[in-house]
Amino acid sequence: MTPQPPPNPSMSDRIDAYLDDALSPAERAAFEQEASSNPALRDELALQRRIDGRLRGMFVPPDAPQIPGEAAPAIAGRLRLPVWLRVAAILAIAAVGAWLAVSRPWQGPRKPALSAHSADEAMKFLVSDEQFKPVWVCGDDKQFAEFTRDKLKVPFLVRPEAGVQIVGWTYEPGLFARKGQVLLARADGKQVIVAMAPEAEDRTMHTDPGSPLHITRNLYKGVVMYEISPLDHPVIVNAITQP
């Protein structure tokens, strides 16, 4: 890694203030204006956004375990239980808590959507910020199927269709799901993204008002897929096939 000169401190401060939403409207507008014409500032801002996005994507806090409320007072010793019984209760609750955290029995396979996400933001992130570049490419069907088996636990292929080109895979950018992958494709020259994740990670995806994008959801052997496309018909999720 080549050592780089430190950034202009004022630039760094302003980037933080911008990302912290701590600028006045006038300051914000001025900052955005400058970022559009200053490549160094624009690159620094894009890098920080990418870092923040990846941190959010990598460090998704797990769900809180359940602590049975009626058992808690006993643990606290408020019922004046014998010491051995308090210890046993603590150990039992800890074991139950650990089991609940790991197995999450309250989360069935049809878990409700976690939160809503904007397909427009996802497309903008991957097209504008990430420049629609893949991180992984698969040279043949065997690699593709092994990639999906490794990442999504289900091997599958995309059936070749005229006018559809698979570009490759990219990181889950923190917009979809913690174990998600994103397939980049082009169809009739248009950029298409397909967010995929285990069904347990499913969440609502929506388009913004007036959006030119269309979303098609599909479920294939426990893998949920959202095709986000400017086309009014899906080209990928309906072409999923087994190897």
Added chain:
Amino acid sequence: MGAVDRPNSSIAPSTARLDGEAFARTYQQHWRMLWCAAVAVLGDRVLAQDVVQQAAVVGLQRLDQFDPSTSFAAWMIQIVRNIALNESRKRTRRRTAAVDPVSLDSGPASRSGQDEHGWVLTGRGQLAEGAEPFDDELMRALGELDEMPRGCLLLRVVLDMPYRDISLALNIPEGTAASHVHRARAALRRSLRSSPSPSGNGGMP
């Protein structure tokens, strides 16, 4: 330019003394924050989860010692950090291999091109030309930060916590919390600026 804080912060002290049920409820409300604090020490998501659960047991045992005029979050985070530091020391002594796919300790292994984290996938897809494991570089850079700036950064970025809440939770001045976040961000950018990105244009997305 000042940080924008939320009113009626849940981090703020309350005057109510907690019984067991209130503890359980409050603990669950603060779970994400406690987890982030543990991750900041350990760099291991799964172990952090265990630590936060251990902290619940300790907290319940010591509930009589909790002063309700102080912040529950700060009190619990101190317990979490103590347990996490103990775990970290034990782990250092044992030198066990990290099993968490996102682990601050795992940078060198992944940078060496190993399959441990799935970044280099010979036979299962290949890194695109010009692409480098940005996440690995990020984790390495994060691991090089001190624990406190790392904790402030994670609370700010991952949980979107205002600086005032971070300061209350970690028992540090608000300005110090902001300074930690700003310096941590700058340090990460400095480390990652020359890390090639998927676009291959010198680290800029």
